[in-house]
Amino acid sequence: xxxxxxxxxxxxxRVFCCRKDSLCDKQKSNIVYxxxxxxxxxxxxxxxxxxxxxxxxxxxxLLHGLLGHLLRHAFNHGQxxxxxxxxxxxxxxxxxxxxxxxxxxxxxxxxxxxxxxxAAASVVTTTLKPLIxxxxxxxxxxxxxxxVSCYQLSDEGADWFAGIRPKIDTCEDRxxxxxxxxQRRNLLHSLRxxxxxxx
Numbered sequence: 001x002x003x004x005x006x007x008x009x010x011x012x013x014r015v016f017c018c019r020k021d022s023l024c025d026k027q028k029s030n031i032v033y034x035x036x037x038x039x040x041x042x043x044x045x046x047x048x049x050x051x052x053x054x055x056x057x058x059x060x061x062l063l064h065g066l067l068g069h070l071l072r073h074a075f076n077h078g079q080x081x082x083x084x085x086x087x088x089x090x091x092x093x094x095x096x097x098x099x100x101x102x103x104x105x106x107x108x109x110x111x112x113x114x115x116x117x118x119a120a121a122s123v124v125t126t127t128l129k130p131l132i133x134x135x136x137x138x139x140x141x142x143x144x145x146x147x148v149s150c151y152q153l154s155d156e157g158a159d160w161f162a163g164i165r166p167k168i169d170t171c172e173d174r175x176x177x178x179x180x181x182x183q184r185r186n187l188l189h190s191l192r193x194x195x196x197x198x199x
């Protein structure tokens with residue numbers, strides 16, 4: 001095999017970008033998608049130096065008619081809004097989800113959290129680690145099966161979460177600010193149907 005043939009067989013790494021304006025209008029950011037990985041990386045760039053401006057007039061084909069494509073963009077917009085609203089609270093969206101579940105379900109198991117969040121066990125483990133290290137969540141073995149880990153909020157965690165939890169209303173309002181109240185209710189209902197959460 002020649003060197004050129006070897007290079008031709010290497011997997012192609014495809015990275016795509018889209019442009020988003022900060023909600024505070026102080027900076028612009030690129031959301032960079034790596035199709036070989038789940039998730040995205042946010043790179044902030046100074047206003048007026050956006051290399052993606054050359055994508056203006058780009059033909060998206062049928063992409064803007066695909067639910068998956070639009071949901072990915074909406075997801076990243078939601079992540080950006082959450083980061084701005086909770087900027088001073090050292091919490092991620094996944095951590096918020098876990099604490100919300102644990103606060104309403106004392107002694108919830110690891111597998112129950114995974115199922116409720118639709119996340120892999122390894123993702124939940126990684127997300128839980130800093131919360132346990134800070135003492136916000138307490139991990140213990142289930143009495144009837146010591147192999148099963150379950151979780152509950154500590155008093156400190158409960159107080160901390162109670163102080164920041166109301167911000168989620170601001171986050172949701174900013175996220176959906178382009179929708180009317182009825183459109184927002186309809187969207188939530190439609191998403192629950194798509195996710196199989198409503199009959």
